[in-house]
Amino acid sequence: xxxxxxxxxxxxxxxxQFRYLVRLFAxxxxxxxxxxxxxxxx
Numbered sequence: 001x002x003x004x005x006x007x008x009x010x011x012x013x014x015x016x017q018f019r020y021l022v023r024l025f026a027x028x029x030x031x032x033x034x035x036x037x038x039x040x041x042x
Contacts, residue, residue, distance in 0.1 A: 013040065 005011040007018050017038065024034045035041055 012042075 005013075005015045005018065007015055011018060013021070017040070021034065021038060021040070024037060029037075
């Protein structure tokens with residue numbers, strides 16, 4: 001099952017971006033700061 005995101009069934013972001021997103025939340029950053037760093041808005 002290549003190309004599937006193991007973290008979310010209907011993810012619109014890659015598994016790599018999802019791991020980065022979780023890592024930034026673990027650093028206790030605000031959602032607005034994380035959105036600015038990742039370029040994600042939803």
